[in-house]
Amino acid sequence: MKILIELFALAVMFAFDVIGNGTWNRQHAMVNFSNYGKRIYRVTYRNGYFSEIVYKGDCRLDKAVAKWKTSPTHKEILEDGSNRYAVMVMLPIKGNKCVLVVDYYKK
Helix, strand or coil, X not given: CHHHHHHHHHHHHHHHHHHHHCCCCCCCCCCCCCCXXXXXXXXXXXXXXXXXXXXXXXXXXXXXXXXXXXXXXXXHHHCCCCCCEEEEEEEECCCCEEEEEEEEEEC
């Protein structure tokens, strides 16, 4: 399905930017100041609701989920039963650390 390829592209784009940049800001902006909305526009013209959650730390999904659940916004995204598609990308960074990006889509 094309939506999965689009979500994968969004997640990979941001994960590689975090690796190269070392950080991100609250608007999920990239080094070139392209925010999440601009990245969506570059990848797809699809209407609907996109969301993204990001974690940087130990290469363990359980730790990422535990951290996300401490944030009301991230917890709401994780527990939103109306999300129909999601793609997760985890890439290693220095040491035994990883960046984990999850992109969601719902109509």
